[in-house]
Amino acid sequence: MRLSGRSWWVAGGVLLAVAGGTWRLWVEGTRGAEIANVLALPVSLLGLAIAAIGLWAALVSRRDQVGAAVADLAEELSREEAAALAQLLGETGDPQPANVGFDRLALVRWRNDGGDRQGNLAQIGAYYGRLDRGRLVVLGRPGSGKTVLAVHLVLDLLRTRPTAPGPKARVPVRLSLPAFDSLLGDDGEQVSDRILKQRLDDWLAAQLVQRGLSRSNAEGAVKQGWILPVLDGLDEMDPDDTPPLRAAAVIRALNATADPVVLTCRRERYDQLLGTASAQAVQDATTVMLEPLSPATVREYLTYLFPDPTHPTRIAAHWRATARALDRATPSPFITALCSPWQLYLCRTAFADPSQGDPHTQLAELAPDELNTELLRRLIPAAVANHTGPRGERHDADSVKRWLITLARTSPQSGSSSDILLHQLGTAVGSRAPRYIIGLALAVLVTLPLLLLIGLPYLEAVGFPPDTPQAWYGLFSSVLLVGGVGLRASASAPSLNRIDLSTRRRRRDLVSQVAFWIVGGLVVGLMIWLAFGLAFGPRFGFKFGLTVGIGAGLAVGLAVGLALRPSYIRAPSDLARQGITHDTVVTVAVGLPTGLAAGLVIDLATGFAAGLALGPAIGLALRPSPWPRYFVAVLLGRINRTLPPRPARFLDWAYTAGLVRLSGIGIQFRHREFETWLVNQSTDDALSARPRTPCT
Incomplete structure (x- = not known):
């Protein structure tokens, strides 16, 4: 901390006064020594007070420095999460997700954190603000919109975040839990809850460093309570066919304190955690369950996405038959599919272009399995039609499908779904x-x-x-x-x-x-x-x-x-x-x-x-x-036509097109159902025809 000119004059005056007093006591001899002994106590106390004030000032300065770094982080996260929401919804501009609702679950064996009985995505920020401790668990079925709700919550909290320090000034940071691999060893070693909490905090600080904070500011932000962890994907930490050891360890770490946290998980996996001998569940937290969309909400959302150019309050012509079916709300596989956020995304992506025709006419008579297969089949051609590469190039749908099948069949297992680890792409052509x-x-x-x-x-x-x-x-x-x-x-392990x-x-x-x-x-x-x-x-x-x-x-x-x-x-x-x-x-x-x-x-x-x-x-x-092997794998994959010429650039395009998503440093398919469909595709259908133009 630099001193102003006036401060230097004051310091100089004090120094001269001390020097003059010391000389005076020296002249007095023995009497001066007695006076000095009497003055020693108040001078010592004054020095101690000055040291304490200096230490307090240093702590305040340090806290202000951490607060400034966190404020910069909040601005960066606002841009990052807005882009993530647009990518998840496949939209540009100011994307708006369907207003999914949720109900609070009565898990009476664990104290809840308050909150209303019901809520919805549009009000998630206000709902979270009414919790007592800020501990929220979001459960849902596959494709119910857990990640979209988490992103929307982060954006709402960042938008209303006050500048003054306090609990409401916490910066929400969304993190992918499958990237956290340091809780337990491969043998499932058991460690104390305190050590688990420390490991979780260290990982959180490391993630903040990756986002641009210095190590000291990141650790200070975590210790001083500036960060609200929004932990997405608890159900993806362990393979489905193994006990959820790592997921249970995360819950133990969260229960070591009552700090604010937001956690998302599939309902089936959370029920499995509740059914274990130790009955692992997040304590002092409000648990909500995402519900399917109502037909009225789906109709309102489709009208917002596809308005009639001549009458903005009406829905576009090729969606009107679907709108009438939603108004009737007659139970059918087609209406049930549209009430799922994932299948609603598939349908609106496949039929965004009016040239594709009326979705109700083409899908309403299909059985549930046939309907789901048809929607998945249309996803890749729609992505190719709606998204070009960074240099304006347009991929061929057959080539994209073949490349994704290769990646789906060769990606190593990590968590409950397969991660496409770019540095391990050699498995695509033989390890x-x-x-x-x-x-x-x-x-x-x-x-x-x-x-x-x-x-x-x-x-x-x-x-x-x-x-x-x-x-x-x-x-x-x-x-x-x-x-x-x-x-x-x-x-074997680079x-x-x-x-x-x-x-x-x-x-x-x-x-x-x-x-x-x-x-x-x-x-x-x-x-x-x-x-x-x-x-x-x-x-x-x-x-x-x-x-x-x-x-x-x-x-x-x-x-x-x-x-x-x-x-x-x-x-x-x-x-x-x-x-x-x-x-x-x-x-x-x-x-x-x-x-x-x-x-x-x-x-x-x-x-x-x-x-x-x-x-x-x-x-x-x-x-x-791994990168020399990566280049060899790319060369071999190009020879047998199983990999794109530039896999990294292709996956960037697939990420932008909404076919894959990021999970730490891994890349996952947009939905497990899409990955399973790719794996089950016929090899002959995928590899028989040489692509017309891999990239034009």
Whole structure:
């Protein structure tokens, strides 16, 4: 905190007064010492008061800094959630979802948090504001609109958020719970509720860092109660055929305190949690159940979406038969389907264009299963017709269907639905082929510079086979290096990383990692000195061990210190962009010290060239990257026509078109029903015809 000019004058005056008083007491001698002893107590108390005031001022300044960062976060979240709502509804401008209603459930074994007996999406912000503690659980059937309601709640709270600090100034942050994988280990280890709550808070702070806050501001925002977690997808944390261990752990963490929280879950999974021996449910929370839309609400919504151009209060001509059926509200599979938010989305997307005809005429006579299948069949052609790529390109519907079938059938299981993990796309063409190809390619990349720059000149000088211990040492080391790089690069579980040096803590971590590995490299260098000193002599062994140890330690420290696992993306291609940037920086950072060490051992020109050539391969071997395999998988997928030419860009388009959604760093299909339909499609239908034009 800087002092003003007037403050400097006051401080100078106080300093002169203290100096004059001290000189006066010195002149007084013994009497002055007695006076000083008497004055010591009030002066000490005054100093303590000044220190306390300074500490209080620092805390106030720190709180103000966190509050300013949170205010900036609120503005960013308003734009982000508005875009998310438009993407979920498949609309632009100011999208309005159907006004789904909900009823409060009477879970009498757990205290509720107040609130009215009924409510609806249009009033969700006001409904939440009337809760006593701000703890709300939203349950619903698949496709009932839980995520849309959560987004709408976030937007309502951000829109009415006061600027003054207080409970109502909390910033709602919507988070995808399937991305939270640190509550329990694979063995379902049991830890205390306090530790679970701390892990949840740490994850929340990490998510805020991903959204632009510094680490200190993120942790301060969580500890000071500035954040309202809106946790979406509790039912997706565990596969459906396994016990909900991770979901139960989340509820235990939430029950460790009575802090405000919003949680969404499928009703079936929540009932399963209630039926466990420990009967896990969120305590001190109001639990509401989303209800199907009423026919009147559906008619009102369709009139809003498709007004008659000549009479804005009337519905468009190709929806009038549907409107009359909704007015009659006669029970039928078609009316029941329209009362489901998910199937209503499918129907209005498929028949948005008047050229598609009247939906009632084409769908009203179908049985429920046939109706659902027909709506799903029309989704991809409608998405292709309504959405172009970022450069104006338009995909072919048959190609899109074939690519999505491939992704649906090969995506690894994560949670209760399949996540399309972009960095694991190699499973689409066989998990082994990309691994072995990349392992062999990196081994060749290591072999060529060794052979051309070092091996051939050496063999020309000494001949083959080697006839000295030194030559055998060199040959054995080269073979060991090549084999190690190849095996490491073909590891079955590559690491997914990004670079983040935006915070002081991350920069400190990098420095500490580099220092630690340099010390480790010196220890290894000492061992090399002892080993190579026997064959090459102590002098060469010392030089070789010292340079290789320091170079290797620096390279490993940079590779480890620069790596940070991503946990949040705004678009599917962000994951690839972050990973490729990390790999590029790491290969350069590893290649430079490797080249320098090799240059000092051999000669500067030859060694540095060899080190720079070896650096990328060694860097990728130290931190096995999934992205070289990704490029191999894309190449193989293009050959057999099972993958798009640019999967990351294609998934960006599919996300914009509403076919997929984001879940942490994973990509999920828009709805589990859509994913199941893709998996069950005939392979012959999907792959028999070569696409006319994959992308025009």
